[in-house]
Amino acid sequence: MxxxxxxxxxxxxxxxxxxxxxxxxxxxxxxxxxxxxxxxxxxxxxxxxxxxxxxxxxxxxxxxxxxxxxPAEPLPSGAATPTRExxxxxxxxxxxxxxxxxxxxxxxxxxxxxxxxxxxxxxxxxxxxxxxxxxxxxxxxxxxxxxLSGENLHERINLKAPPGELKRLADTFDGMLDRMQGLLGAQRRFAANAAHELRTPLAVQRAAAEIGLAGDPPPEKVARIRDKLIGVADSSEHLIESLLLLAVSEQGLESAEPVDLAALAEAELAAAEPEPGVTVVRALAPLTVTGDRALLGHLVRNLLANAVRHNRPGGRIRLATSADGVLTVSNTGPVIEPGDVPRLLEPFRRRAERQHTAGEGAGLGLSIVASIARAHGAKLRAVANPPPSGGLTIRLRFPEPAPGPRPGGPGA
Structure with missing residues (x-):
């Protein structure tokens, strides 16, 4: 009641x-x-x-x-007193x-x-x-x-009503459920892929220790097994660091400061090691953005590492910044279907199945780039380059870039 x-x-x-x-x-x-x-x-x-x-x-x-x-008529003006009747x-x-x-x-x-x-x-x-x-x-x-619960997020309201505030509310709620279902699915895939990626090197280490070192192996074999274990440990360490970086970038920025993105990109490009014969094109206009210097360094580093790893002999890498707040990294490489591009920005997603070979990434590079871009409020757009050059072009537009130093001016 x-x-x-x-x-x-x-x-x-x-x-x-x-x-x-x-x-x-x-x-x-x-x-x-x-x-x-x-x-x-x-x-x-x-x-x-x-x-x-x-x-x-x-x-x-x-x-x-x-x-x-x-009808009774009123007495005329000046008439005598009314009669009794x-x-x-x-x-x-x-x-x-x-x-x-x-x-x-x-x-x-x-x-x-x-x-x-x-x-x-x-x-x-x-x-x-x-x-x-x-x-x-x-x-x-x-x-x-x-x-609703985690098991029936597929349900929707689908309100049958004329356009109005409540109809918009129901449609907004349905859209929110779509996003929640997508996030939950991505979280489940991330957990499953992370477990798989971490379990594989552990299995390799165990097999190398149990089989390769069984009995009384000669010193040469012990040295090979040791190198193998060190390589697997390095790969596992890189994977764990990438997962930690992804988690940190998803939490947003704890502090922000003006960062000269053009100079940062130049430094990261100098540290990158493209294959011999790969042409590097620079077009670095002054660009200063507000953000976390360490995270922005990881962003540029992962973009360049992805451009180097997935390039082809005699290919090209283009790194550019513009004064209107745009960072662009483009590379030649295998031809990518346009419909596969959004999938490459998800964690542990690769263009081809992983072979667990030396130098092969874990499929976290572009997902870390997307996460850092979101933390800085930047809009990321990835486009597959048409054949025959192939490869990928990634463009990041940062909000309201601060004016950078002018060439020849103070601080140049």
Whole structure:
């Protein structure tokens, strides 16, 4: 009972019902006031026309034919004092008009109160029905949200209603469920892929220790097994560092400062080791952005590492910054289908299946780039280059870049 009293439907019913009852009561009060002011004059005119004068009364009592009743006329200006018969006729007319007016107003008030009571009951019922109709979509949204869990995120409201605020609310809720389902699926894939990626090197290490070092192996074999274990350990360390970096970038920025992105890109490019024969094209215009220097360094480093790893002999790498806040890294390489590009930005996603060979990445590079870009409010756009050059072009647009130092000016 308390829940019913505190429900939104009850509040809306009280509000709508009160407004309707007030409107009905105001209308009835207005009608009564207007009639009270005009009713006496109307009744008096009608009674004066219908009530016969004294001569007509005598004619009626004596059975004589009487002339038609005529309205009483006011005394002409300067006329003598009214006669006794005229005063009696005026008194009868006034008393009759007053009595008719009182009876009419009493009857009108009684009927009005009865009509107001019926109208109030109908108004409350109508308000309750209207409130239920208005809040029905909210109830559907509430029940859907109550049923949802990790196992049935595929359910949607799909509200069938005309365009309006509640329809937009339901559609927004459905869109939110789509995003939640996508995030949950990505989280599950991430956990499964991370477990797989971490389990594989552990299995290699165990096999190398149990099989390669079984018995009394010669020193040469021990050296090979040692190098193998060190390589696997390095790969596992790189994977763990990448996972930690991805987790840190997903948490957002703890601090931000102006960063000369053009100089940072130049330094990372100098540290990169492209294959012999790969052409490097620079177009580094002054660009200063606000962000975390370490994370931005990882962003540029991963972009360049991806461009170097997935290039081809005699290929090309292009690194560019522009004053309007855009960082671009483009490379030649294998031809990528445009529909596969968004998938490459997800963790542990590669263009081809992993072979667990030396120098092969874990499939986290571009996902880390996307995460760092989100943390800095940058918009990332990845486009597959058409054949025959192939490869990928990644463009990052940072918000409101700060003006960088001008060539030849102070600090140049």
């Amino acid at each position: 308390r829940a019913l009293i505190q429900s939104e439907r009850t509040r809306l019913t009280v509000l709508y019902g009160s407004l309707l009852v007030l409107a009905g009561g105001g209308l009835i009060a207005l009608i009564n006031v207007l009639l009270r002011n005009a009713l006496y004059g109307s009744i008096k005119g009608a009674v004066i026309t219908a009530v016969p004068g004294t001569a007509f009364e005598r004619a009626a009592r004596q059975g004589e034919s009487a002339a038609p009743a005529v 005229q005063l009696q006729q005026w008194a009868v007319t006034r008393n009759l008009s007053t009595a008719v007016e009182a009876a009419t107003l009493h009857e009108l008030l009684t009927v009005s109160l009865i009509a107001l009571a019926v109208f109030a009951v109908l108004s409350i019922w109508l308000a309750w029905w209207m409130a239920g109709r208005v809040l029905r979509p909210v109830g559907v949204i509430t029940e859907t949200a109550r049923r």
